Amino acid sequence: MMNRKLIFIFLIILFLIPNIYSAKLTDFDILIDIRSPQKAYITESWTVSYDSQVIDDKVLFKEKILLANIDLEKTVLIDPKIKPNIYLKDFSDISIGFDEANDKITMSYEISGLLLQNYYETEEDILWKFNENILRNFVTNNLYVISADSKLTIQVYDPLVIKDPIPVGTLEKNVIYWQGISSNEMKILAYEKKPPKPSFVIVTSNESNLFYYLILVFIILIATILIFKKPLENSIQKFVINNSEIKPKKQKKEFVVDSDFFDD
Numbered sequence: 001m002m003n004r005k006l007i008f009i010f011l012i013i014l015f016l017i018p019n020i021y022s023a024k025l026t027d028f029d030i031l032i033d034i035r036s037p038q039k040a041y042i043t044e045s046w047t048v049s050y051d052s053q054v055i056d057d058k059v060l061f062k063e064k065i066l067l068a069n070i071d072l073e074k075t076v077l078i079d080p081k082i083k084p085n086i087y088l089k090d091f092s093d094i095s096i097g098f099d100e101a102n103d104k105i106t107m108s109y110e111i112s113g114l115l116l117q118n119y120y121e122t123e124e125d126i127l128w129k130f131n132e133n134i135l136r137n138f139v140t141n142n143l144y145v146i147s148a149d150s151k152l153t154i155q156v157y158d159p160l161v162i163k164d165p166i167p168v169g170t171l172e173k174n175v176i177y178w179q180g181i182s183s184n185e186m187k188i189l190a191y192e193k194k195p196p197k198p199s200f201v202i203v204t205s206n207e208s209n210l211f212y213y214l215i216l217v218f219i220i221l222i223a224t225i226l227i228f229k230k231p232l233e234n235s236i237q238k239f240v241i242n243n244s245e246i247k248p249k250k251q252k253k254e255f256v257v258d259s260d261f262f263d264d
Helices: 002-016 057-068 072-078 132-138 206-227 229-242
Strands: 024-036 039-049 090-099 104-112 116-121 125-130 143-146 151-156 161-166 170-172 175-178 181-183 187-193
Touching: 057 072, 057 090, 132 143, 161 175
Parallel strands: 024 151
Antiparallel strands: 024 039, 039 104, 090 104, 116 125, 125 187, 143 181, 151 175, 161 187, 170 175
16 A cells, blocks of 8 residues: 555656656758768758647756757757767767757758769769768668658759659759658769860961961971981081082183283
8 A cells, every 4th residue: 555655656746847858859851961972061950849738848948958058968868869860970060059939959060971982984974872871860660761741851062963863852953852751762873974174176267277387387397307407417418528529729821922022
């Protein structure tokens, strides 16, 4: 009989003490902004729901959030979801805010790791494959689950273009989002068109083309002369020797004049 009374008193005390953990995170709106194959910025926005049976549930929740600040060991005690839910091994620069007016918890942070894998590459294109392991916290019974009231958005950097995602979501070039899905596979392929290789062909007017052609001919001529300078000099010297005739120096003629005029 005494044990029953003690249990009854204990239950009354539990009922009267405000339950500070009654508030919980429900729906979410998450953006994964991939800036490079190994870097992304995450923004998580979660809706906070309160228990109407608990007095000042919202006030108590706010106090706990303020006291926890960004100490994740404390925030997960308030709700296990108040932590980075998108990452591989590490995250950094985390910030947590509470929008009391809209009952929203917002977390932003940076993650690093192999987010996009080089799946296939040619001289003109690269095919990147999204690393779905960063979404492991949204797997339930081997299914990726996003409720109808939640939204998951993935954005890849330019010039990547998302093609044929699984499951099919709302797609616009380099942004895709899902709402209300349950899928055993999450696959995203992004195509990147490589920039054209630089060309050294000069496209100008006809006069300019003629000018460049003359310069080209001049350069070729100079190069030829420099390369064959010695053989050319020998050839010229040989030609001059073979085709030159050395004549003796002309002698002055002496004239003898017979005339009485010059006699003594």
